[in-house]
Amino acid sequence: MLDQNLKILLVDDENSIIEACSEFLINLGYPEPYVANSGSEALKTALLKKPDLILMDINLKGSMTGIEAAEAIQAKGLKPCLVFLTGQGSGEWIDRASCAAAPQAYLLKPINGLNLHASIQVAMANHRNKEALMAQKLATEKAMKKYTAIFENSLVGICFVDGNGIIEAINRRGVEILGGRASGELVGEDLLHFHDSIMSLEAVSANSGTDRGESEDLSDDSSKLKDVLSASVNNGRVDFRKLYEKLLYSGPIVHLEHTITKLNGQTANLIISASAIAVGDGPGGVVWVYEDVTEMRELEATRNSNQRLMGAMEMAGALAHEMNQSLQYILGYSQLLVEDIKDTTKLCDCVDNPVFREMEDSAVKIGAAAFKVGEITSRMARVSRYATKEYLPGTHIIDLDAASGKGLEE
Template sequence: MQPANILIVEDESIVAMDLSYQLQEMNYQVCAIADNGKDALAMIEQHRPTLVLMDIIIKGDMDGIETARHISHRFHTPVIFLTAYSDMHTVERAAQTAPYGYLTKPFQANELRAAIEVALYKSGLETRLRESERWFATALRCVADGVIATDKQGLVQFLNPAAEGALGWKLADAKGRPVEDLLLLRNPRTGERETNPISRALQNNGVVGIEFGTMLAARNGQQRPIDDSAAPIRDVDGNILGAVMAFRDVSERLAIEQSLRRSEEHFRKAFDFAPVGMALISLDGAFLQMNAALCRLLGYDQMELSAMYQSDLTHKSDLSIEKQQLATLLSGGLSTVQFEKRFLPKSGNELWTLVSVSLLTQGSAPMCYLYQIHDLTERKNSEYELARLAHFDTLTGLANRSRLLEEADDQILIARRQNTGLAVVFLDLDHFKEINDNLGHEAGDQLLQEVGARLKAAVRETDCVARFGGDEFVLLLPNIHTPDDVSNVVNKILADFTRPVMLEGQPVNIGTSMGVSLFPGDGKNAKTLLKCADSALYQAKAEGRNNVQFYRAELTTRIEQRFKLEKELRHGIEHGEFELYYQPIVSLTGSEDICAEALIRWQHPELGLLRPEMFIPFAEETGLIVPIGDWVIATACAEAAGWQKAGKPVSVSINISARQFKSGNLTQKIRQALAGSGLDASLLCLEITEQFLLQDTEQNLALIGELKAMGVKIAIDDFGIGYSSLSYFKRFGPTQIKIDRSFISGVIDDMENAAIVRAIIALAKSLKIQLVAEGIENRQQLAFVIEEGCDKAQGFFYAEPAPAEVFRRNWVEAVTA
């Protein structure tokens, strides 16, 4: 509980400081000290103290009593006077401000504490009372019924807004008037004036009412029928303080009742020809009368139904709730009840309906029930479908992630109770993305459906198969005793997946990697088990895919290392830890053009300079290659533009990943880099892998077309290790081919490698495509590619990749000198 926040108003600073010290010793909080009334009011406005300790004689124009009067009026903050004056005049003046205490100096600390605690308690009570009064007054002002309150003489003390509107009197005008001046009531049948209910309530000391529909004449003469009641207001001893009357306009209700009487004949016709089933049912449940729609709904004719009770056609599970609903009607708790129930029609199929039941009476005696019966078949089917969509995957029909988690929690409870094991198998399809990209999404969906069917066929009915998302599936295998039980299942799945799947008319081989976690050894809850199974799955993929790995504790460490690397990569991107190195591409035909390939390095804060093979594969996997690639494009263009502006143009090659092509904004990024740096587009060459050619999509063709239209060159990197054909070269039209270093390294000792290189060179020459030999490390290799007619060479024989400044000094400046 927060300590009381106290303001001290005392003109003697020594006294004030001593008082402040005493209060703090008592564990109170002193928010401020003032020595005059003006400052005291300002400090209350600022600090909103819980209590004010006020000396009567203070500095300024106002004394303590006048200041207390302002405090009470503006802030309702409790005040205790601390003063040396106790003369009657001073006490009388102080009393008029309704203080919460009056202590005469000198006083003891315990007297001060007692006065403060009593004041705080009293203040709390009064605050709650004021809030209660505000609640009550607000409620009265908001209700739609008119409310009038009088004193015990029948003089008006209160009108709420509804009463003001109905009577035509404002409270300011009506207050203090006899209530008879405001309330003119007449009998609805005779027109004679009625005795005022408030007067009767005061006279009889009890609750009274009037005849329903009694006419109330407003101040302007307008009359309206009302219903009301009045009751005396008593104090705690039962003494009458006054009376209150509440009334409401029943014009609308009377009009409705009159309309209902006129519509009885219409009701009969509506009953017979209503499109929904309707029936009059006796109090004991027999069919008395039914319309044609109900006969069609239940499949019985009127004669057959007349010999039946409605309980004969009700599902036994719904009898009790219907009995309760009808009891509510009979007790008068509600005029109509509504509930769902299942009928048993002649067809024998359960029929879900929504039933509305009203009790028909004669006077106050119940006669029978009116049933309205709506067919819910379509709605129930929709609800079932929505429930299915909420818990099952629409594509495969398997449980979805939400249903899997529910089932996992249930199975863990069962396993714990029965002291048995549970296995979680997390699997995904190997190379599903390539299948989806190459054969299309329809083929991908077809594959997922086939996988779901095979998984269902491979497990027991008690096992749960779920599609977790994308190409990820999860199996829950309950009642597991040993890891061998799981191995039998997953080996069966691996064997079954060796059968090709027919997609787009062609057989496609599929593989799957699986990770397994076991309850209770690997985790005690679904979240932990899924996390462990996912870690094991990652290890299975890392070990060559199409295999199964059981979770081991060290796998979590590897996952954490991956998260750490991803975090560090993001930090490196945000804090400029990357640098471009340049390796020259040398002309073998005598050209003086300077070319170079830009190669990224990471200046890791802990590990030092890292080569791309240390982090680029992971960046590709996580998608961070896109922002890294954007930085490479911008930086390479900026540095090459600097050499161009110095009159020493260098053609720069940049490696572009497939992810960058698919990001959707590669063209925009390159255009921005060229425009921002001022680099001539002809000095920029984008290197794409041969594998990228195999993804022969119209989008890729269009994108490369845009780049070439800008003047940017396109090179095929690592050529020879893929399976591209001449048709791809014709469609993509590359500017340059770079022979993979794996072939160059063996041209001297390996006749097959030499033959392949000769064939690639011959192909390039026939297509008039410039050729670059990568990985030149010695004179013999250089002599071979020169003899065979290669255009350019790149490799450690000439230079290792170097920072931009070193490359500029050793190659740009040296060659152009």
């Protein structure tokens, strides 16, 4: 289709060719071209007019050849469609022009309207295709930079494993989680080096969500992984090609908690997800996503311990309160009993009676014991931290003095 708004620059050192080509272009329906008789003039005109198409004579007279002029124009950042005009059809000139300026077409002199129009149409089509491919390439490179940045800076570890279980790519967080120092240290490694236990059916059963009292979703994924692995084992080892096909068919596994041993020997609690990824027409692989929950689990353990301690403290306080109620009665009645015995012995004039003396001593002992238990319950009510002491070899009990802060008060 003829583009009537096409800006054309015609460059030749022979005025007769410029006049003939200009007439051909106008008769074909193209707008009147800009013209130049030398390479330097072509460069100035191109920078000023920014043409869409340049028809350039290769063998220009003067300080610049057509090839050099085309290179100079391209060096200024202009990327017009380029057609070289030449009266020499030798391969040497064409090779030089192709390597230097990468034209979209060649047009041999003498020129007529028919081959001029055909060359322009072919050249512009090639140029548009090239521009579209370049734009697509730039968009792809931009997207790749974006996705690479997302991949590398993700807060979770991401690892891509091929059909043989070999790590092909891993991000920075993944390297950190697996205990490495750089991705190059892990790329090419066998994933089973880290997941030998997760790849066993026994480990999957032991790590099921219901055993930890967690949600049914985790249990379902543990069962799902067990089923997937059952269908993927070959000669006692996980066949990652079968694993890929099974995951591709059954869908991803998410949020399976597992403990691994890192390269540095440390252990880590991870939440692991696995998903099959198809890569074009070639063989796919499995993407493993890791979230390190070691610190979270430690905080949960501390929180649970604190909650248990708080429950024990509240129970101790409640017991102390209830015991104090009864102790007040025991202590009060023991004191009344002592007074009654004394009054009775005076009235009966039997102060030295051994029976009454024994009764009085017993009442005093009951009161003393009640008072001592009262001190213990008072310390129970003040328990504010967890402290133990050895009661018997290998057996520890709560240290009420330390737990209630008695030592600190003194």
